Amino acid sequence: MTKFEKKKQRIIEKLEDFQTLISQWFFIDLDSEKSKKLRADINRKKSFVQNILIKTGCAKRFDWEPPKLVGGFGMQNVNPFDVFFDPPYGVDVKSIIIDSIDEAIGVLLSTDEREFEDDIEENVEEKNISKNKKEIFIVHGHDNELKEKVARFLEKLNLKPIILHEQVNEGLTIIEKFEKHSSVQFAIILMTPDDLGNSLKNKDSLNYRARQNVILELGYFLGKLGRNKVCALMKGDIEKPSDYDGVIYIAIDPSDGWKLLLSRELKNVGIEFDGNKVF
Structure with a gap:
């Protein structure tokens, strides 16, 4: 032989x-x-x-x-x-x-x-099967403080946060740019109370909602990555979108307990990092 x-x-x-x-x-x-x-x-x-x-x-x-x-x-x-x-x-x-x-x-x-x-x-x-093994896409609305906090947390774990507006345009449309940078290992959706809305039947009782682009991109990543690789961080009393059963929702809390819960979800799908750096 x-x-x-x-x-x-x-x-x-x-x-x-x-x-x-x-x-x-x-x-x-x-x-x-x-x-x-x-x-x-x-x-x-x-x-x-x-x-x-x-x-x-x-x-x-x-x-x-x-x-x-x-x-x-x-x-x-x-x-x-x-x-x-x-x-x-x-x-x-x-x-x-x-x-x-x-x-x-x-x-x-x-x-x-x-x-x-x-x-x-x-x-x-x-060896990593993908050059994007440590890239995590952050979908966000208008809460820049939370966006930066989550990005810095990922960097602390030696992961690479991907924030769309920070990427070079290269003459691409928004959709083309989004598609180019969406080949990641995990997506974090920041659902923050940026909008108000309700159905016409309840137009006098408005609820806090995430931006429409956030809901759109949540659905996109559910289809592309699978629900086990998508996690929504929810801030405050915000309305959950309908027809999204099975999505992982984690509440943003003052004591930063969300960091531990999020790190468990990352670890669960095989993303490697030093657990001692979570806190």
């Missing part, structure tokens, strides 16, 4: 091991310590698996539309690894991933050294 064949065999063994891990997830007590260890193991190894799927051309994505009776926003171009622990209703993400891995193994078995000479890396667990 050549050096390349041995390397290829080790990669296949790692892929098959990952298939076993994700299959175990659906037969484990989610409140047990064992589930926490298994979840961490999956998160640590999924970057390696995704990299191999991309290299072999076997990576899959899917679109999803909610059932009419359920309602809500659809999702497009979804990476099954991103929603594995919180899949959209009716989607068998485990089968999508397992099928992709089976195809990748088939490609590897039929590949000779000349095709993949230096293209397959074994130790990509230590």
